[in-house]
Amino acid sequence: MCYTDCMAKGYSIDLRERVLQAIEEGMSKMTAHRTFHISRSTIDHWFALREQTGTLAPRSMRVTRTRQLQGTAFEEFVRGQAQATLDEMAQAWQQQTGVSLTAMSFSRALNRLGWSRKKRVGATRSATKRRARSS
Numbered sequence: 171m172c173y174t175d176c177m178a179k180g181y182s183i184d185l186r187e188r189v190l191q192a193i194e195e196g197m198s199k200m201t202a203h204r205t206f207h208i209s210r211s212t213i214d215h216w217f218a219l220r221e222q223t224g225t226l227a228p229r230s231m232r233v234t235r236t237r238q239l240q241g242t243a244f245e246e247f248v249r250g251q252a253q254a255t256l257d258e259m260a261q262a263w264q265q266q267t268g269v270s271l272t273a274m275s276f277s278r279a280l281n282r283l284g285w286s287r288k289k290r291v292g293a294t295r296s297a298t299k300r301r302a303r304s305s
Contacts, residue, residue, distance in 0.1 A: 181208070186216050186226040244279065 189206050193199060193213070203210050220226055247266070251259050256273035264270045280286070 180228040181212075183226050189213060190216060190220065190226070245283065248280065248283075248285070 185206070185208075189202050189208060190213075192205075193202050197205070199210055199213050202208070202213060216226060219229075247263065248259070251262055254262065256276045259276050260271055260273050263276075
């Protein structure tokens, strides 16, 4: 997926400073908007940003999440739930840790570990039995 590489780059800090300086020196926001080809709402946002943070540096756009399902504790939990479905694992995890996660979260975590889940009951038959029946 393309989160940060495909996105447009933010305006440079130099441009932000020049726009706000021009407005502070008497240029109207509408004139600055037309001169610098920047929307009015962006100019208002920059004023608010400078007031809140003291700088015009753009805020980080990257959102990081900590993975809830990783490490040896998770592996031990899964080994203890070997016959459970993904939904049952999610319920057991919530009871054990108090953290509510979806079955899909468990599926992705198991894939990261290189484990797969049985898709259907007949998936464990050996290939020789299937070949014998088809003959």
